[in-house]
Amino acid sequence: MDFPLVVPALVRRARTLFGHRPVSGRRPDRSIARTTYASVLERTRRLSTALAGLGVAPGDRVATLAWASQEHLEAYLAIPSIGAVLHTLNLRLHPDDLAYIVNDARDRILIVDESLLPLFEKFRAQTTTIEQVVVIPSAAAGSDAGDARDVTANTGAPAHGFLDYEALLASADLSAHLEPVIREDDAAVLCYTSGTTGRPKGVLYSHRSIVLHSFSQGIADSLGIGERDVLLPIVPMFHVNAWGLPFTGVLFGAGQVLPGRYLDGASVLDLIVRERVTLTAGVPTVWLAMLQELDKNPGGHDLSALRTIAIGGSAAPASMIRAYQERHHLRIVHAWGMTEVTPLGTVCNLPAGLEAAPLDEQVRYRARQGKPLPFVEVRGVADGVEVPWDGQTMGELEVRGPWVARQYYNVEGHDSRFSDDGWFRTGDVVLIHPDGCVELTDRAKDLVKSGGEWISSVALENALMAHPAVAEAAVVAVPHPTWDERPLAVVVLRAGAQATADDLREFLAPSFAKWWLPDRIEFAVEIPRTSVGKFRKSVLREQYKGLYADD
């Protein structure tokens, strides 16, 4: 029974069983291109062969700097298929960070969207390892542009060392196609954490972890992905593998819709309707934006195919979950994950017993992050002691399992985030309910420690966002001479809506202890965001650190 769990086994499965299933994507010109797995996998084979022809050997890193597209999916499959390591670069990082990451990873080849060449030029000079650059043309694959097109014409970059993606595929000598022996513990994918503090750190995913993670997304108590599905990952392919959904789609034959660079509410909604998407996944801000689109024209969109909107990346406000369910009959499924967890660790499905419960009760459960996936084990730890699963005691979430990292790539010495007994310290502070359902209360660094007690910034934010006048709210800890820290709320009001700080405190008062209420509430026109759409709280903390300096 020595059958290895490797990415080529996924590809082989799709090739034999799912050739007819659809793959579509939004092109740079906003049009939609439609094809099938048969075509994608044929091109994948060509890309594998061509990369091997360029000298890519098992273990070598091949980087991508690209939006979600058919070509990016081909790279996802082709690179691990020859034992090389897919390294997805996060195009929202600072060019200096990108250069650092490329050099740290020792990327030999870069596959880059033509539209992102200007970004590449910003850090190209700092990179020391890239030998070849392959450019995915902005014009449609197989379009009239043909092979002869000069891909560097738009960018002014020198032609030396630049290859056209389509020409590369056309040049592949399939008679030379090789399938090297790959062991399941070999590295398949490399991702770097966004790095809100310190240098970005790399996480290497083995073939086995990718495969088992995909497997888990098919089970009924997870996302239940199968051949009937059509997946639309809004979480980008350059961010923790779009939750692994591109691999999962291949494993189970689910159709895939690749949104390109257009991730705004209206574009997402349009894709869901046109491609009859059944499952989509992204961070809460994406779904806040889509909710606004839906609310503009309730019932005006055919969402009959859509069975699940998966949310992760940060805790979604209960008010949004309720709004989707109540106003649009759409089911939000919360998940929790991290780069170090490939990324999904928990998924929140409503227990059978709650299906007939009042909406409030359902929403309260759905606002949690869910139970651990098979073989993922969780515990909450506070002051070195495991906390009880009582739904009340906060602790830092620690996880272990077959797709949880055991170390960072290329980091010398022991990292304190990995325990000696195989657990990863997530930095997320959670409650664990008696049924094993995990509820995110905060990032450890986002907790407010006031008078020796913890205040959850996420709980305050989500409560504020339930106020009808509030579009968005972020709560951060700011230094305080008496209380050590106090919570500060930064609030963006809805267009045309009005509310004072006192109104909002009054709104919060019934739900929280008095000392939890923010003394200061600032109004802003927007909240700064990280590269993946989460609130960038570090900026707010810096901006407001002197708030109580005069007290």
Next chain:
Amino acid sequence: MDFPLVVPALVRRARTLFGHRPVSGRRPDRSIARTTYASVLERTRRLSTALAGLGVAPGDRVATLAWASQEHLEAYLAIPSIGAVLHTLNLRLHPDDLAYIVNDARDRILIVDESLLPLFEKFRAQTTTIEQVVVIPSAAAGSDAGDARDVTANTGAPAHGFLDYEALLASADLSAHLEPVIREDDAAVLCYTSGTTGRPKGVLYSHRSIVLHSFSQGIADSLGIGERDVLLPIVPMFHVNAWGLPFTGVLFGAGQVLPGRYLDGASVLDLIVRERVTLTAGVPTVWLAMLQELDKNPGGHDLSALRTIAIGGSAAPASMIRAYQERHHLRIVHAWGMTEVTPLGTVCNLPAGLEAAPLDEQVRYRARQGKPLPFVEVRGVADGVEVPWDGQTMGELEVRGPWVARQYYNVEGHDSRFSDDGWFRTGDVVLIHPDGCVELTDRAKDLVKSGGEWISSVALENALMAHPAVAEAAVVAVPHPTWDERPLAVVVLRAGAQATADDLREFLAPSFAKWWLPDRIEFAVEIPRTSVGKFRKSVLREQYKGLYADD
């Protein structure tokens, strides 16, 4: 990410997450005992500790000779948890075969139902390796019978070396509980094939294969088993691990119902209703029997919880699939498996596109055995060449995958059923449809070779069983002086129904080539069966081998 896929990880998961989920079973006195995983797993820990106390070491074999019961489930979990090997003895085998199997496996401990002690006595003297016998009492666990009861009183067996199961659990010193390091490639379970020809052969399942096989039963395109389910395996726990369902239930927190020795249609139906079973699994004869019960009183049973009746072991007649769907709105899901495949290899779910199709078309699809599970790969081979997936060309099914055996246990030299490149030759003759759906046409040995052409005995049987007067039909090859072989049909008529051989041939005629029709149809009162309820065709072949001797 070196997290091993081992049975103890399943147990740990259930202990932390699913303690409240139900386990129930029918006792020898037909009453139903109800408990929870929390209790089962507490007793499992006691059994593990007690077995280790008896000297059971990693790698040692512990045999069971038992019906489906809570205690048998405890043995399923406790034995692999200490690195020992669970060996389930098929109580329907001949005592000589049982003795051979026990000695071949080198079983050190036997856990036996009190009611099966008389069977054990029939082969006990021939066994050479058993050191301890643990008796599961017929009276309910924790009943008034207490620990002091003399378990040998009913059987007359000598008390020497016989331990009472409940007393053993009570004696466990939990402070001595150890969890040895288990690698995922270590053996967890040992099963012997029924052995219709030659000596039974053992198949060792690794922890990894058990775990991955269970994992696959949770995915949406397989059986989709999750925490909401309540499982009732009718396939016995002494036959390929009841399809692995006891392990799958533990992994996903599905409730389990253990039917004891009562596998008749009325008892099964009663359990489904009383325990609100959602998924049940067994061989076609079980479901033929239950169908008769249902037809006696249509609508008289509350089957509202039941979502799936899984069928495997041999091909189910389309007429039965239709009857369940048309008359009782129950969904039959076909599966294919073998001892060498842990056992499931394919599961037949209706493609989304067929959901609105006419019933005939749905039934035609559901009568197939389905697509391969994730990472199971299939091919049909005839005359050494892979046959096309055209739904027309017959070939022997070969499979490989992470839970497909690579060799038999304790068999010297190479077995021709395993190919050099890692495929297992199943002996089943199939068509593979263009979508990868496998359709069983026959066992290789049950094909009829008439005038150089193959005739499928299964196709004829299933067509005959669609005749309203036919209860059961078996078709076998009998030697023929001109045609080499001809098909003979042995038919059991329904009580009170009448039909002649000519009636039946006329009924078959529109569906088959003329030369497929059986020249001879014999009527019988019953068809001999194997230990697992399949037709024992070898007996019919022997009985009728001289049929054409005078021609």
